[in-house]
Amino acid sequence: MQFVLPVGIVVGIGLLSGVMLTVAAKFMAVEVDETAANISEILPGANCGACGYAGCEDYANALAADHSVPTNLCTPGGDKVAMAISELLGVEFEGAQAKVAIVKCSGSREKTSYCMDYQGYQNCAANKLFYRGRSTCEMACLGFGDCVKVCDYGAIYIENGIAVVNREKCVGCGACAKVCPNKLIEIVPDNMRVVVGCSSIDKGSVTKNICSIGCIACKLCEKSCKFDAIHVIDNHAVIDYTKCTNCTLCAKVCPTKVIHVYPKKKAK
Amino acid sequence: MTELAIIMMGAVLTNNFVLVKFLGICPFLGVSKKLDSAIGMSLAVIFVMVLATAVTHPIYMGLLAGFGIEYLQTIVFILVIAALVQLVEIAMKKYMPALHKGLGVYLPLITTNCAVLGVCILNIDESYTFIQSIVNSFGAGVGFMLAMVMFAGVRQRIETNDFPIAFKGVPSTLVAASIVSLSFMGFAGVIDGIFGL
Numbered sequence: 001m002q003f004v005l006p007v008g009i010v011v012g013i014g015l016l017s018g019v020m021l022t023v024a025a026k027f028m029a030v031e032v033d034e035t036a037a038n039i040s041e042i043l044p045g046a047n048c049g050a051c052g053y054a055g056c057e058d059y060a061n062a063l064a065a066d067h068s069v070p071t072n073l074c075t076p077g078g079d080k081v082a083m084a085i086s087e088l089l090g091v092e093f094e095g096a097q098a099k100v101a102i103v104k105c106s107g108s109r110e111k112t113s114y115c116m117d118y119q120g121y122q123n124c125a126a127n128k129l130f131y132r133g134r135s136t137c138e139m140a141c142l143g144f145g146d147c148v149k150v151c152d153y154g155a156i157y158i159e160n161g162i163a164v165v166n167r168e169k170c171v172g173c174g175a176c177a178k179v180c181p182n183k184l185i186e187i188v189p190d191n192m193r194v195v196v197g198c199s200s201i202d203k204g205s206v207t208k209n210i211c212s213i214g215c216i217a218c219k220l221c222e223k224s225c226k227f228d229a230i231h232v233i234d235n236h237a238v239i240d241y242t243k244c245t246n247c248t249l250c251a252k253v254c255p256t257k258v259i260h261v262y263p264k265k266k267a268k
Numbered sequence: 269m270t271e272l273a274i275i276m277m278g279a280v281l282t283n284n285f286v287l288v289k290f291l292g293i294c295p296f297l298g299v300s301k302k303l304d305s306a307i308g309m310s311l312a313v314i315f316v317m318v319l320a321t322a323v324t325h326p327i328y329m330g331l332l333a334g335f336g337i338e339y340l341q342t343i344v345f346i347l348v349i350a351a352l353v354q355l356v357e358i359a360m361k362k363y364m365p366a367l368h369k370g371l372g373v374y375l376p377l378i379t380t381n382c383a384v385l386g387v388c389i390l391n392i393d394e395s396y397t398f399i400q401s402i403v404n405s406f407g408a409g410v411g412f413m414l415a416m417v418m419f420a421g422v423r424q425r426i427e428t429n430d431f432p433i434a435f436k437g438v439p440s441t442l443v444a445a446s447i448v449s450l451s452f453m454g455f456a457g458v459i460d461g462i463f464g465l
Contacts (some may be wrong), residue, residue: 006340010330021351
Protein backbone atom coordinates (compact mmCIF):
# COMPACT_ATOMS: atom_id res chain seq x y z
CA MET A 1 0.00 0.00 0.00
CA GLN A 2 3.01 2.26 -0.19
CA PHE A 3 1.84 3.82 -3.48
CA VAL A 4 -1.20 5.42 -1.85
CA LEU A 5 0.71 8.34 -0.32
CA PRO A 6 2.57 9.56 -3.42
CA VAL A 7 -0.47 9.12 -5.65
CA GLY A 8 -2.62 10.85 -3.07
CA ILE A 9 -0.25 13.80 -2.83
CA VAL A 10 0.00 14.33 -6.58
CA VAL A 11 -3.73 13.93 -7.07
CA GLY A 12 -4.31 16.28 -4.15
CA ILE A 13 -2.08 18.97 -5.59
CA GLY A 14 -3.68 18.53 -8.99
CA LEU A 15 -7.19 18.79 -7.60
CA LEU A 16 -6.27 21.81 -5.51
CA SER A 17 -4.76 23.58 -8.54
CA GLY A 18 -7.76 22.70 -10.66
CA VAL A 19 -10.26 24.01 -8.13
CA MET A 20 -8.18 27.17 -7.62
CA LEU A 21 -8.04 27.86 -11.35
CA THR A 22 -11.73 27.21 -11.85
CA VAL A 23 -12.66 29.55 -9.03
CA ALA A 24 -10.21 32.18 -10.30
CA ALA A 25 -11.52 31.93 -13.84
CA LYS A 26 -15.09 32.39 -12.56
CA PHE A 27 -14.39 35.32 -10.26
CA MET A 28 -11.84 37.14 -12.31
CA ALA A 29 -13.31 36.63 -15.74
CA VAL A 30 -12.77 39.55 -18.08
CA GLU A 31 -15.51 40.24 -20.57
CA VAL A 32 -14.12 39.82 -24.04
CA ASP A 33 -15.44 42.34 -26.52
CA GLU A 34 -17.18 40.17 -29.09
CA THR A 35 -17.57 42.96 -31.61
CA ALA A 36 -13.80 43.33 -31.87
CA ALA A 37 -13.42 39.59 -32.47
CA ASN A 38 -16.12 39.68 -35.14
CA ILE A 39 -14.51 42.64 -36.89
CA SER A 40 -11.17 40.84 -36.84
CA GLU A 41 -12.79 38.02 -38.76
CA ILE A 42 -14.03 40.38 -41.46
CA LEU A 43 -10.69 42.16 -41.90
CA PRO A 44 -8.27 40.54 -44.36
CA GLY A 45 -5.68 39.80 -41.66
CA ALA A 46 -2.79 40.97 -43.81
CA ASN A 47 -1.52 43.25 -41.01
CA CYS A 48 -0.21 45.67 -43.62
CA GLY A 49 -0.83 48.78 -41.54
CA ALA A 50 -2.50 50.74 -44.34
CA CYS A 51 -5.26 51.79 -41.92
CA GLY A 52 -2.73 53.51 -39.68
CA TYR A 53 -3.14 51.04 -36.81
CA ALA A 54 -0.63 48.40 -35.71
CA GLY A 55 -2.21 45.49 -37.54
CA CYS A 56 -5.73 44.25 -38.16
CA GLU A 57 -6.48 43.38 -34.54
CA ASP A 58 -5.57 46.84 -33.34
CA TYR A 59 -7.87 48.39 -35.94
CA ALA A 60 -10.67 46.01 -34.92
CA ASN A 61 -10.26 47.00 -31.27
CA ALA A 62 -10.31 50.69 -32.16
CA LEU A 63 -13.47 50.19 -34.23
CA ALA A 64 -15.21 48.27 -31.47
CA ALA A 65 -14.27 50.79 -28.78
CA ASP A 66 -15.03 53.97 -30.70
CA HIS A 67 -17.77 54.11 -33.32
CA SER A 68 -16.49 57.39 -34.74
CA VAL A 69 -13.45 55.58 -36.17
CA PRO A 70 -13.99 55.42 -39.95
CA THR A 71 -14.93 51.96 -41.19
CA ASN A 72 -13.33 52.47 -44.58
CA LEU A 73 -9.65 52.66 -43.60
CA CYS A 74 -8.85 49.16 -44.82
CA THR A 75 -7.59 49.61 -48.37
CA PRO A 76 -6.77 45.94 -49.13
CA GLY A 77 -10.30 44.98 -48.04
CA GLY A 78 -11.95 47.76 -50.02
CA ASP A 79 -15.68 48.38 -50.21
CA LYS A 80 -16.63 44.83 -49.29
CA VAL A 81 -14.90 44.90 -45.91
CA ALA A 82 -15.98 48.46 -45.14
CA MET A 83 -19.59 47.57 -45.86
CA ALA A 84 -19.46 44.45 -43.69
CA ILE A 85 -17.96 46.38 -40.78
CA SER A 86 -20.48 49.20 -41.10
CA GLU A 87 -23.29 46.68 -41.09
CA LEU A 88 -21.90 45.00 -37.97
CA LEU A 89 -21.45 48.24 -36.08
CA GLY A 90 -24.68 49.77 -37.39
CA VAL A 91 -23.00 52.91 -38.65
CA GLU A 92 -23.34 54.60 -42.00
CA PHE A 93 -21.25 53.19 -44.81
CA GLU A 94 -19.17 55.87 -46.46
CA GLY A 95 -17.53 53.80 -49.16
CA ALA A 96 -13.89 52.90 -49.10
CA GLN A 97 -11.63 55.01 -51.23
CA ALA A 98 -9.48 52.45 -52.97
CA LYS A 99 -5.91 53.61 -53.27
CA VAL A 100 -3.04 52.92 -55.57
CA ALA A 101 0.69 53.53 -55.56
CA ILE A 102 2.29 55.85 -58.10
CA VAL A 103 5.98 56.07 -58.96
CA LYS A 104 7.26 59.59 -59.45
CA CYS A 105 10.20 58.80 -61.72
CA SER A 106 10.29 57.98 -65.43
CA GLY A 107 14.06 57.79 -65.84
CA SER A 108 14.24 54.46 -67.61
CA ARG A 109 17.53 53.28 -69.15
CA GLU A 110 17.19 55.11 -72.48
CA LYS A 111 16.09 58.36 -70.76
CA THR A 112 18.87 58.76 -68.21
CA SER A 113 22.09 57.03 -67.19
CA TYR A 114 24.05 55.67 -64.27
CA CYS A 115 27.00 57.68 -62.98
CA MET A 116 28.82 54.70 -61.44
CA ASP A 117 29.40 51.02 -61.98
CA TYR A 118 28.05 49.98 -58.59
CA GLN A 119 29.27 46.56 -57.43
CA GLY A 120 28.14 46.71 -53.80
CA TYR A 121 25.24 45.17 -51.99
CA GLN A 122 22.37 45.01 -54.44
CA ASN A 123 19.54 46.98 -52.89
CA CYS A 124 18.29 50.53 -53.11
CA ALA A 125 18.87 51.43 -49.47
CA ALA A 126 22.54 50.39 -49.55
CA ASN A 127 23.13 52.01 -52.93
CA LYS A 128 21.56 55.26 -51.70
CA LEU A 129 24.03 55.37 -48.81
CA PHE A 130 26.95 54.97 -51.21
CA TYR A 131 27.19 58.60 -52.38
CA ARG A 132 23.43 59.33 -52.94
CA GLY A 133 23.00 56.36 -55.34
CA ARG A 134 24.07 55.12 -58.77
CA SER A 135 21.72 57.24 -60.88
CA THR A 136 22.99 60.43 -62.47
CA CYS A 137 19.87 62.17 -61.18
CA GLU A 138 19.93 62.29 -57.41
CA MET A 139 16.18 61.58 -57.12
CA ALA A 140 15.92 58.87 -59.77
CA CYS A 141 14.63 55.36 -59.16
CA LEU A 142 17.65 53.20 -58.28
CA GLY A 143 16.09 50.13 -59.81
CA PHE A 144 17.21 47.45 -57.33
CA GLY A 145 13.62 46.75 -56.41
CA ASP A 146 13.42 47.20 -52.63
CA CYS A 147 9.77 48.00 -53.32
CA VAL A 148 9.31 44.73 -55.25
CA LYS A 149 10.63 42.73 -52.29
CA VAL A 150 8.18 44.20 -49.78
CA CYS A 151 5.09 43.98 -51.99
CA ASP A 152 2.81 41.18 -50.77
CA TYR A 153 0.61 41.43 -53.84
CA GLY A 154 3.11 41.20 -56.71
CA ALA A 155 1.86 44.58 -57.86
CA ILE A 156 5.14 46.37 -58.48
CA TYR A 157 8.01 45.33 -60.71
CA ILE A 158 11.19 46.76 -62.20
CA GLU A 159 11.05 47.40 -65.91
CA ASN A 160 13.92 48.92 -67.82
CA GLY A 161 15.49 50.19 -64.59
CA ILE A 162 12.48 51.82 -62.99
CA ALA A 163 9.70 50.64 -60.72
CA VAL A 164 6.31 50.19 -62.40
CA VAL A 165 3.03 49.67 -60.58
CA ASN A 166 0.47 47.18 -61.84
CA ARG A 167 -2.66 49.18 -61.05
CA GLU A 168 -4.88 46.12 -61.34
CA LYS A 169 -3.06 44.29 -58.56
CA CYS A 170 -2.08 47.21 -56.31
CA VAL A 171 -4.17 47.57 -53.14
CA GLY A 172 -2.53 50.77 -51.95
CA CYS A 173 -1.13 49.40 -48.69
CA GLY A 174 1.91 51.67 -48.93
CA ALA A 175 4.57 49.11 -48.03
CA CYS A 176 6.62 50.11 -51.10
CA ALA A 177 6.31 53.82 -50.32
CA LYS A 178 7.87 53.20 -46.90
CA VAL A 179 11.01 51.50 -48.22
CA CYS A 180 11.84 53.72 -51.20
CA PRO A 181 14.97 55.63 -50.16
CA ASN A 182 14.18 58.44 -52.60
CA LYS A 183 10.52 58.66 -51.50
CA LEU A 184 9.43 58.27 -55.13
CA ILE A 185 6.32 56.25 -54.38
CA GLU A 186 3.14 57.92 -53.21
CA ILE A 187 -0.24 56.46 -52.31
CA VAL A 188 -3.12 58.26 -54.03
CA PRO A 189 -6.83 57.60 -54.59
CA ASP A 190 -7.06 55.08 -57.42
CA ASN A 191 -9.42 57.17 -59.56
CA MET A 192 -6.54 59.62 -60.04
CA ARG A 193 -5.03 58.98 -63.45
CA VAL A 194 -2.62 61.87 -63.90
CA VAL A 195 0.87 61.31 -62.52
CA VAL A 196 3.95 63.50 -62.68
CA GLY A 197 6.74 61.01 -63.34
CA CYS A 198 9.55 63.06 -61.89
CA SER A 199 10.83 64.16 -58.48
CA SER A 200 14.02 65.88 -59.59
CA ILE A 201 15.20 68.65 -57.29
CA ASP A 202 17.80 69.92 -59.75
CA LYS A 203 17.30 73.11 -61.73
CA GLY A 204 15.60 72.70 -65.11
CA SER A 205 18.81 73.17 -67.08
CA VAL A 206 20.62 70.51 -65.05
CA THR A 207 17.74 68.05 -65.34
CA LYS A 208 17.61 68.57 -69.09
CA ASN A 209 21.25 67.54 -69.39
CA ILE A 210 21.00 64.33 -67.39
CA CYS A 211 17.50 63.05 -68.17
CA SER A 212 15.59 63.39 -71.42
CA ILE A 213 12.19 63.05 -69.75
CA GLY A 214 12.76 64.90 -66.44
CA CYS A 215 10.60 67.82 -65.33
CA ILE A 216 12.35 71.07 -66.30
CA ALA A 217 10.13 73.19 -64.06
CA CYS A 218 8.84 75.30 -66.96
CA LYS A 219 5.54 75.87 -65.15
CA LEU A 220 3.44 75.39 -68.31
CA CYS A 221 1.32 72.85 -66.44
CA GLU A 222 0.82 75.23 -63.56
CA LYS A 223 -0.45 77.92 -65.97
CA SER A 224 -2.66 75.51 -67.89
CA CYS A 225 -4.44 74.05 -64.83
CA LYS A 226 -7.89 75.50 -64.28
CA PHE A 227 -8.25 73.96 -60.84
CA ASP A 228 -5.07 75.20 -59.15
CA ALA A 229 -4.13 71.55 -58.72
CA ILE A 230 -0.57 71.43 -60.05
CA HIS A 231 2.38 73.48 -58.84
CA VAL A 232 6.11 73.47 -59.37
CA ILE A 233 7.69 72.79 -55.98
CA ASP A 234 11.43 72.10 -55.55
CA ASN A 235 11.98 72.21 -59.32
CA HIS A 236 9.39 69.61 -60.26
CA ALA A 237 5.64 69.61 -60.79
CA VAL A 238 3.54 68.30 -57.91
CA ILE A 239 -0.15 67.47 -58.24
CA ASP A 240 -2.52 68.25 -55.40
CA TYR A 241 -4.77 65.18 -55.60
CA THR A 242 -7.48 66.80 -53.48
CA LYS A 243 -8.05 69.26 -56.34
CA CYS A 244 -7.14 67.30 -59.48
CA THR A 245 -10.09 66.45 -61.70
CA ASN A 246 -8.33 64.18 -64.23
CA CYS A 247 -8.81 66.75 -67.00
CA THR A 248 -5.33 65.82 -68.36
CA LEU A 249 -4.71 69.35 -69.68
CA CYS A 250 -1.33 69.52 -67.95
CA ALA A 251 -0.23 66.30 -69.64
CA LYS A 252 -1.07 67.77 -73.03
CA VAL A 253 1.00 70.94 -72.54
CA CYS A 254 4.02 69.28 -70.89
CA PRO A 255 7.02 69.75 -73.24
CA THR A 256 8.97 66.74 -71.91
CA LYS A 257 5.89 64.48 -71.64
CA VAL A 258 6.72 63.62 -68.05
CA ILE A 259 3.09 63.93 -66.95
CA HIS A 260 1.57 60.52 -67.62
CA VAL A 261 -2.11 59.70 -67.97
CA TYR A 262 -3.20 56.20 -67.01
CA PRO A 263 -6.23 54.59 -68.64
CA LYS A 264 -9.55 54.65 -66.78
CA LYS A 265 -9.98 51.95 -64.22
CA LYS A 266 -12.02 48.97 -65.33
CA ALA A 267 -15.08 48.38 -63.21
CA LYS A 268 -14.49 45.44 -60.92
CA MET B 269 26.09 38.55 1.69
CA THR B 270 29.18 37.67 -0.40
CA GLU B 271 27.74 34.21 -0.87
CA LEU B 272 24.51 35.62 -2.32
CA ALA B 273 26.50 37.94 -4.59
CA ILE B 274 28.50 34.95 -5.85
CA ILE B 275 25.33 32.96 -6.55
CA MET B 276 23.80 35.94 -8.34
CA MET B 277 26.85 36.68 -10.49
CA GLY B 278 27.32 33.00 -11.20
CA ALA B 279 23.75 32.61 -12.39
CA VAL B 280 24.01 35.66 -14.65
CA LEU B 281 27.42 35.05 -16.22
CA THR B 282 29.31 31.79 -15.65
CA ASN B 283 26.25 29.56 -15.44
CA ASN B 284 24.12 31.54 -17.85
CA PHE B 285 21.03 29.40 -18.35
CA VAL B 286 20.71 29.89 -22.07
CA LEU B 287 24.26 30.15 -23.27
CA VAL B 288 26.12 27.85 -20.88
CA LYS B 289 23.51 25.41 -19.57
CA PHE B 290 21.49 25.37 -22.84
CA LEU B 291 18.12 25.63 -21.14
CA GLY B 292 15.30 27.70 -22.62
CA ILE B 293 16.68 27.58 -26.13
CA CYS B 294 13.27 27.73 -27.79
CA PRO B 295 12.27 31.20 -26.55
CA PHE B 296 15.89 32.24 -27.05
CA LEU B 297 15.66 31.42 -30.76
CA GLY B 298 11.97 32.09 -31.21
CA VAL B 299 11.38 35.44 -29.55
CA SER B 300 14.71 37.16 -30.13
CA LYS B 301 13.82 38.61 -33.53
CA LYS B 302 12.86 41.98 -32.11
CA LEU B 303 14.32 43.81 -29.15
CA ASP B 304 10.89 44.77 -27.76
CA SER B 305 9.54 41.25 -27.60
CA ALA B 306 12.90 39.96 -26.31
CA ILE B 307 12.69 42.35 -23.35
CA GLY B 308 9.02 41.53 -22.69
CA MET B 309 9.72 37.82 -22.77
CA SER B 310 12.75 38.18 -20.48
CA LEU B 311 10.81 40.18 -17.89
CA ALA B 312 8.12 37.48 -17.92
CA VAL B 313 10.81 34.81 -17.45
CA ILE B 314 12.39 36.64 -14.48
CA PHE B 315 8.96 37.00 -12.90
CA VAL B 316 7.94 33.38 -13.41
CA MET B 317 11.32 31.97 -12.31
CA VAL B 318 11.25 33.81 -8.98
CA LEU B 319 7.59 32.99 -8.42
CA ALA B 320 8.03 29.33 -9.31
CA THR B 321 11.02 28.98 -6.99
CA ALA B 322 9.19 30.69 -4.16
CA VAL B 323 6.45 28.07 -4.41
CA THR B 324 8.30 24.89 -5.39
CA HIS B 325 11.07 25.22 -2.79
CA PRO B 326 8.73 25.02 0.23
CA ILE B 327 6.69 22.29 -1.46
CA TYR B 328 9.80 20.18 -1.99
CA MET B 329 11.18 20.79 1.49
CA GLY B 330 7.90 20.35 3.30
CA LEU B 331 5.85 17.90 1.30
CA LEU B 332 8.13 15.79 -0.89
CA ALA B 333 11.20 15.54 1.35
CA GLY B 334 8.96 15.19 4.39
CA PHE B 335 7.26 12.09 2.99
CA GLY B 336 10.38 10.77 1.28
CA ILE B 337 9.00 10.96 -2.23
CA GLU B 338 11.64 13.24 -3.79
CA TYR B 339 11.48 11.24 -7.03
CA LEU B 340 8.15 12.92 -7.79
CA GLN B 341 9.69 16.37 -7.94
CA THR B 342 9.59 16.81 -11.75
CA ILE B 343 5.94 15.91 -12.12
CA VAL B 344 4.83 17.90 -9.09
CA PHE B 345 6.89 20.95 -10.12
CA ILE B 346 5.41 20.99 -13.62
CA LEU B 347 1.92 20.72 -12.19
CA VAL B 348 2.43 23.46 -9.63
CA ILE B 349 4.23 25.88 -11.96
CA ALA B 350 1.68 25.50 -14.75
CA ALA B 351 -1.24 26.08 -12.40
CA LEU B 352 0.49 28.99 -10.72
CA VAL B 353 1.38 30.84 -13.92
CA GLN B 354 -2.13 30.33 -15.22
CA LEU B 355 -3.52 31.77 -12.00
CA VAL B 356 -1.21 34.78 -12.14
CA GLU B 357 -2.20 35.37 -15.75
CA ILE B 358 -5.90 35.34 -14.90
CA ALA B 359 -5.38 37.70 -11.98
CA MET B 360 -3.17 39.99 -14.04
CA LYS B 361 -5.73 40.19 -16.84
CA LYS B 362 -8.36 41.29 -14.35
CA TYR B 363 -6.48 43.69 -12.11
CA MET B 364 -3.49 44.91 -14.13
CA PRO B 365 -4.56 45.05 -17.80
CA ALA B 366 -1.66 47.33 -18.73
CA LEU B 367 0.92 44.91 -17.32
CA HIS B 368 -0.94 42.00 -18.88
CA LYS B 369 -0.70 43.64 -22.28
CA GLY B 370 3.06 43.97 -21.97
CA LEU B 371 3.90 40.76 -20.12
CA GLY B 372 0.83 38.54 -20.29
CA VAL B 373 1.17 37.33 -23.85
CA TYR B 374 4.47 35.70 -22.96
CA LEU B 375 3.26 34.05 -19.75
CA PRO B 376 1.46 31.03 -21.28
CA LEU B 377 4.50 30.46 -23.49
CA ILE B 378 6.77 29.81 -20.53
CA THR B 379 4.48 27.99 -18.12
CA THR B 380 6.44 24.79 -18.37
CA ASN B 381 9.52 26.10 -20.08
CA CYS B 382 12.59 24.00 -19.40
CA ALA B 383 14.52 27.01 -18.08
CA VAL B 384 11.85 27.63 -15.45
CA LEU B 385 11.60 23.98 -14.45
CA GLY B 386 15.39 23.72 -14.65
CA VAL B 387 16.03 26.52 -12.22
CA CYS B 388 13.63 24.99 -9.67
CA ILE B 389 15.26 21.57 -9.88
CA LEU B 390 18.81 22.95 -9.85
CA ASN B 391 18.03 24.95 -6.71
CA ILE B 392 17.12 21.68 -5.02
CA ASP B 393 20.14 19.82 -6.43
CA GLU B 394 22.52 22.49 -5.18
CA SER B 395 20.74 22.29 -1.80
CA TYR B 396 20.31 26.04 -1.62
CA THR B 397 18.36 27.61 1.21
CA PHE B 398 15.15 29.48 0.42
CA ILE B 399 16.85 32.89 0.17
CA GLN B 400 19.71 31.49 -1.91
CA SER B 401 17.21 29.84 -4.25
CA ILE B 402 15.33 33.07 -4.80
CA VAL B 403 18.59 34.92 -5.55
CA ASN B 404 19.71 32.15 -7.91
CA SER B 405 16.37 32.23 -9.77
CA PHE B 406 16.48 35.99 -10.09
CA GLY B 407 20.06 35.78 -11.37
CA ALA B 408 19.09 33.09 -13.85
CA GLY B 409 16.28 35.32 -15.11
CA VAL B 410 18.60 38.30 -15.47
CA GLY B 411 21.08 36.07 -17.30
CA PHE B 412 18.30 34.98 -19.63
CA MET B 413 17.49 38.62 -20.29
CA LEU B 414 21.14 39.44 -20.96
CA ALA B 415 21.37 36.61 -23.48
CA MET B 416 18.06 37.55 -25.15
CA VAL B 417 18.84 41.25 -25.48
CA MET B 418 22.36 40.59 -26.75
CA PHE B 419 21.15 38.03 -29.23
CA ALA B 420 18.32 40.28 -30.44
CA GLY B 421 21.02 42.80 -31.34
CA VAL B 422 23.08 40.15 -33.11
CA ARG B 423 20.05 38.97 -35.06
CA GLN B 424 19.16 42.44 -36.21
CA ARG B 425 22.66 42.68 -37.65
CA ILE B 426 22.29 39.25 -39.29
CA GLU B 427 19.03 40.26 -40.98
CA THR B 428 20.73 42.97 -43.03
CA ASN B 429 23.53 40.71 -44.24
CA ASP B 430 23.73 38.80 -47.43
CA PHE B 431 24.23 35.08 -46.77
CA PRO B 432 24.59 32.17 -49.17
CA ILE B 433 21.11 30.73 -49.66
CA ALA B 434 21.95 27.58 -47.71
CA PHE B 435 22.76 29.73 -44.66
CA LYS B 436 19.75 32.04 -44.76
CA GLY B 437 17.35 31.98 -41.82
CA VAL B 438 17.75 29.30 -39.17
CA PRO B 439 21.29 28.08 -40.01
CA SER B 440 22.82 31.54 -39.74
CA THR B 441 20.90 32.10 -36.50
CA LEU B 442 22.20 28.86 -35.01
CA VAL B 443 25.78 29.65 -36.02
CA ALA B 444 25.45 33.10 -34.45
CA ALA B 445 23.99 31.52 -31.29
CA SER B 446 26.91 29.15 -30.99
CA ILE B 447 29.41 32.00 -31.33
CA VAL B 448 27.61 34.07 -28.68
CA SER B 449 27.60 30.97 -26.46
CA LEU B 450 31.33 30.55 -27.05
CA SER B 451 31.92 34.09 -25.81
CA PHE B 452 30.08 33.27 -22.59
CA MET B 453 32.35 30.29 -21.98
CA GLY B 454 35.03 32.95 -21.50
CA PHE B 455 33.39 33.99 -18.24
CA ALA B 456 34.40 30.74 -16.54
CA GLY B 457 36.70 31.65 -13.68
CA VAL B 458 35.73 35.33 -13.67
CA ILE B 459 33.67 35.00 -10.50
CA ASP B 460 36.50 33.27 -8.65
CA GLY B 461 38.78 36.11 -9.68
CA ILE B 462 36.41 38.85 -8.55
CA PHE B 463 35.73 37.41 -5.11
CA GLY B 464 39.27 36.10 -4.59
CA LEU B 465 38.29 32.48 -4.10
